[in-house]
Amino acid sequence: MQEYDAIIIGAGHNGLVCAAYLLKAGYKVLLLEKREIPGGAATTEELMPEDAPGFKFSPCAINHVFIHLGPVVQELELERHGLEYLFCDPVVFCPHPDGSYFLAHRSVEKTCSEIEQFNPRDAKKYAEYIDFWQHIIRLVTPVFNAPPKSIIDIIGNYDISKLKDVFSLTGSTDGTLDLIRSILTSATDQLEEYFDSEFVKAPLARLAGELSSPPSQKTMSIGAMMLALRHHPGMARPKGGTGALTDALVRCVRSLGGEILTDKAIKQILVDGDRAVGVRLTNGEEFRAKRGVISSLDAKRVFLHLMDEKDVDSGLRERVDRRIINRNEAILKIDCALSEAPRFEHHNHRDEYMMGSVLIADSVNQVELAHTDPEIGRIPIDDPSMYSVVPSLLDPTLAPEGRHTLWIEYFVPYQIAGKEGTGMKGTGWTEELKNEVADRVLQKYATYAPNLQNSIIARHIESPPELEDRTGMLGGNYYHLDMTFDQMMCFRPLPEIANYKTPIEGLYLTGAGTHPGGSISGLPGRNCARIFLQEQRSLTQTLSDAGDSIKSVAKSVFGD
Numbered sequence: 001m002q003e004y005d006a007i008i009i010g011a012g013h014n015g016l017v018c019a020a021y022l023l024k025a026g027y028k029v030l031l032l033e034k035r036e037i038p039g040g041a042a043t044t045e046e047l048m049p050e051d052a053p054g055f056k057f058s059p060c061a062i063n064h065v066f067i068h069l070g071p072v073v074q075e076l077e078l079e080r081h082g083l084e085y086l087f088c089d090p091v092v093f094c095p096h097p098d099g100s101y102f103l104a105h106r107s108v109e110k111t112c113s114e115i116e117q118f119n120p121r122d123a124k125k126y127a128e129y130i131d132f133w134q135h136i137i138r139l140v141t142p143v144f145n146a147p148p149k150s151i152i153d154i155i156g157n158y159d160i161s162k163l164k165d166v167f168s169l170t171g172s173t174d175g176t177l178d179l180i181r182s183i184l185t186s187a188t189d190q191l192e193e194y195f196d197s198e199f200v201k202a203p204l205a206r207l208a209g210e211l212s213s214p215p216s217q218k219t220m221s222i223g224a225m226m227l228a229l230r231h232h233p234g235m236a237r238p239k240g241g242t243g244a245l246t247d248a249l250v251r252c253v254r255s256l257g258g259e260i261l262t263d264k265a266i267k268q269i270l271v272d273g274d275r276a277v278g279v280r281l282t283n284g285e286e287f288r289a290k291r292g293v294i295s296s297l298d299a300k301r302v303f304l305h306l307m308d309e310k311d312v313d314s315g316l317r318e319r320v321d322r323r324i325i326n327r328n329e330a331i332l333k334i335d336c337a338l339s340e341a342p343r344f345e346h347h348n349h350r351d352e353y354m355m356g357s358v359l360i361a362d363s364v365n366q367v368e369l370a371h372t373d374p375e376i377g378r379i380p381i382d383d384p385s386m387y388s389v390v391p392s393l394l395d396p397t398l399a400p401e402g403r404h405t406l407w408i409e410y411f412v413p414y415q416i417a418g419k420e421g422t423g424m425k426g427t428g429w430t431e432e433l434k435n436e437v438a439d440r441v442l443q444k445y446a447t448y449a450p451n452l453q454n455s456i457i458a459r460h461i462e463s464p465p466e467l468e469d470r471t472g473m474l475g476g477n478y479y480h481l482d483m484t485f486d487q488m489m490c491f492r493p494l495p496e497i498a499n500y501k502t503p504i505e506g507l508y509l510t511g512a513g514t515h516p517g518g519s520i521s522g523l524p525g526r527n528c529a530r531i532f533l534q535e536q537r538s539l540t541q542t543l544s545d546a547g548d549s550i551k552s553v554a555k556s557v558f559g560d
């Protein structure tokens, strides 16, 4: 039997990133993936080869924002491995029922000019709002780029300009307290404070809610980052679709000698004494690791499904089961092959509207229901709000010449109230229901782009239980675990297992269920690799690394 230094469970982008860093450090690594292809929620596939040949879809992640906050692309030289990012500009378009619209360009100034034609006051406030959130982004980026409990690593990521930034934002004790107050409030409260117009507030609320919470949720004003980030560092898509990121990572891993085996579903993590020593697959095959098993599946799947009860402390099992919260929000995913791109006739149509995200968000209240209904098991079907993209407009390689692709994400419950025990996996979802809901969502879209209905060549609808089956994400949770404030940073997934290590020696966690969380960033993979490598090093080496880090901070604060 082959023995590896490390086995990584799951070849999603975080598993691949983690593998690449370990390989670079000279370790022998095996990745085991349950699907027939690597990538997890970062793939591009021909979803309808018979009805729509030549159309390529990214069935999960489409817009890459967070990856540009870290050094993964550069450090792993992914461009050399074939990755090419196409940046979106404009970044967001949202038509409003009264004929106005929100159009955000990468440039804040240009965005303000767009807002100004409908509301000069809101245009001015927009610049202030984005400036505030850009400061916060600069403040938290060093934290994203380090294990959340590794203070030395975090401090090491700050330099004098970032510290100056913090002071410029707060200025005084009251300024600091007011900053904290802003973070503790909700997106809705903050939007009310800044803006008057619904055509500005509704799309901003929709984007803030992309962190899986209703915009009214206190402590989640941080969701506003989702828009600010689209201005800087920007939002991009790999040429060829999200799967092109995975392809580049696979090439990188293989070029470093890593092994990736697909169609290998792990059934159990093997523990000997107090140490994780390998894995057993569903087909009975076993693989052994000398230095560690790293799971890119979240803590619930690891401790409740992949481990023998006797190998996990009962207190930890209970905390993982009951204290880590996944509410009921999931995604109904709609992918369409189109004969022509949507035309926003009532809004002075320009093709550039579709370069970034196209949001259907008529009011803050509609967006609120888009989240609160799913939480209590209801489908917010009366007036659907949605997030969509026409990926082929920025990247024509995704569809046959002159044709287009449409990507829609619509929040729905995983478990439908009153339908427990029926339909797919007992969730209440059926083929008929998912198609009915998709019809309604597309009808709503067509109120803005009337040519849509006649341009659909074929469509692929995936309900939450189907998404769960394909990706393994529990309850179809698109971030593995909810991204609420109490489950972020050193609380993700629980304080005692937040630094990628677990009480079982040699067992590590990475992936969206760890800091800094879901989305395409590669940072959970990179941070976890850092902890794994620190664990392998001698104490002297670790202290010397820490010293280097402090020296570099001191240098940036006090100069040479």
Ligand SMILES: Cc1cc2nc3c(=O)[nH]c(=O)nc-3n(C[C@H](O)[C@H](O)[C@H](O)COP(=O)(O)OP(=O)(O)OC[C@H]3O[C@@H](n4cnc5c(N)ncnc54)[C@H](O)[C@@H]3O)c2cc1C
Pocket (backbone or CB within 6 Å): 009, 010, 011, 012, 013, 014, 015, 032, 033, 034, 035, 038, 039, 040, 041, 042, 059, 060, 061, 062, 063, 064, 065, 066, 264, 265, 266, 267, 296, 297, 331, 333, 409, 467, 470, 471, 472, 473, 477, 478, 479, 480, 510, 511, 512, 513, 517, 518, 519, 520, 521
């Ligand atoms: C519909 C949807 C839309 C999204 N849109 C965006 C977006 O536009 N932008 C963005 O930044 N993020 C988006 N996200 C979130 C983002 O895709 C994920 O947070 C991210 O891809 C997670 O990566 P990961 O590597 O941590 O986990 P995963 O991609 O989930 O990888 C885990 C891997 O483990 C494998 N696996 C599972 N169980 C087993 C097992 N027992 N044995 C072996 N292998 C196993 C899975 O098949 C998978 O390959 C979206 C997610 C969804 C679902």
